Amino acid sequence: MIFTPKRRWPAIAGSVTAAALVLTGCSAGGGGNSDAKTITWLVDNTENTITYAEKLAEDFNAANPDIRVEIETRPQGGDGDNIVKTRLATGDMADVFSYNTGSLFQQINPEQNLVPLTGEPYMDNVSDSFKPVVAAGDDVYGVPVGTGSAGAVLYNKKVFEELGLSVPKTWEEFMENSRKIKDSGTAAIIQSYQTTWTSQLFVLGDFANVAAANPTFAEDYTANKVKYATDPAAIKGFEHLEEAYKAGLFNEDFASTTYPQALEKLANGDGAQYPILSFALPELKVSYPDQLNDIGLFPLPGDDPAKNPLTIWLPGGVYLPKSTENVEEAKKFLAFIASTEGCDSQTEAVGANGPYLVEGCDLPDDVPTAVKDMLPFFDDETRNSPALEFLSPVKGPALEQITVEVGSGIRSAKDGAALYDADVTKQAKQLNLPGWN
């Protein structure tokens, strides 16, 4: 636009407006095959998710040529929660959508917003350990998509081999191993407090040990009968974090290390052990494909070598909102996701990053070592426990700040646990849970 000839101004402004409005009109319309019905699927924007979602959509379309699945994406975290809630509240949700299971699932008001899937034939394929985390009242509402994960320690097998170490079954063995690694000049435990959520694993990943010591912990916790600060098993997570810090076992720059940098240290053997979610495996696979099979996995160790259970994270669910007009098509798609063809299609797209929760789904032989390490725990129900967030709606928002403080020696384990209990109280009161007021 040129500013000198003053008279042209209105003309230019007017024509630009007109032209743009015409363009708007064009872009609002959309082409479409009149025979094929299109359903939309809202997924989160992780590289991994999008890749398998597109593959699922493609394979489903190949099996059902009259239905097309279109992928929509949303961010993760708080923004993503808001989008899901907003779109449900305004009746504008996609025909099917993926969302978390467990406590976040309870927050989207399933009984009011979702179509129950309890009697559907394909629900028989869904693993029984998955159903409770997508259930509200008497009904179940979702099918699993993606794989199960673990909150555990990823370790570099090469470092362990060089030093002749074996996988620890108890906390004492873990500390002993760590001291040996430290003496050899390698960082024993990697921590990455620049990315704060990674600091929580000592506490969250320890839950299987808590549940092994006290099988009713989750229920009692929801009912405000036990506390992290006073339960001798539960406070262990905080204490272990403090102990590891005091023993100087962390990498020197733990306060400023980011999550990707921590993964680099682990892959290159600059650090030996990294307590993290196994969600890290897809990232390791993309960034460090050659080192992927040097990485193994073991549960965060507790006191009892006989139990040594793994804390598992269940995959997200795919749900059917009441607002959809294409219920039949959407149900066909859900059936496809909860079938062996569905898992195979995901494996083909992204490889298996953990076990599936659909009956009859086998993993290929070339899964990463860390996934192989995970499998025995998934197969035996006595050797795993879902993380606390799948069993109880009570989870305070400030845990990551508190664990950073405890892990940096700013706050003691006892204070940290007490502070977390106070943080949780606010959350529980907001949810209006019985026993908290």
Added chain:
Amino acid sequence: MTAAIKRYGVGILAIAVTFVVFVVPLLFMALIAVKDRREANRLEFSWPTNFSFVENFQEVLSARKFMLVTAFINSTILTVVSVAILVILAAMVAWVLQRRRSRWNPLINFLILAGLIIPPAVIPTIWVLQGLGLFKTLTGLIFIEVAFGISFCILLFRAFISSIPKELDEAAVIDGCGPIRLFFRVVFPLLKSVIVTVIVVQSVSIFNTFQNPLYFLPGDANATVQLTLFNFQSQFTTAYNLLFMNILLITIPPLVMYLFFNRQIVAGMTAGAVKG
């Protein structure tokens, strides 16, 4: 000696500050954008050992079925149309408000201020849009951007119009000028400097808007450029090289605009600052 220090010292200091504040981040962005993924994840300010500009560029452009291209088209339409409506509408409202005093003025002024004070809520806005049949359309989002920006623009225009002598209008009316012609031929051209200010401020904010398209214009076909950033960033995996390449690409249009209209923008800003 002191005079020389004053003369050069201040200049050098200003250049140094500019360099640190503006050039270093831009350079950092460009460097990360040409690294490969593994190196980029370290987020270091270093020379890339492995140039992968072409790969990154292709991958960013073709991600999610060329979403970035759609997004550029959408964002351009959104910005151009919204700013055009804002400029003309706000100037008209401001002119009438300033020139014609009536007992409605306090109420209208209150409503304009309310537009600045009261924070917009997402769900009621969506209900209104659904009622009008404008939800999930670019037209709807354009109206939202206009609604969010108009209070600020009216205030700017009003302040400026108050400095234009009323005699100018009267002379035009005596010469037989109708109201529409009076506005477009006499008043509008006089507003040039403040129009530039409005165009710059509003285009930047509308081009950069993130929350509005996220909530009011869902769907991949409707993506705007800021939303494409989410293609490469997530909680557990982030491809920093692609993320920064994307940022670099969407920073270019405003940068080019600034290079071309540099002089007008500065003139417009200062004119607005003194008189507005």
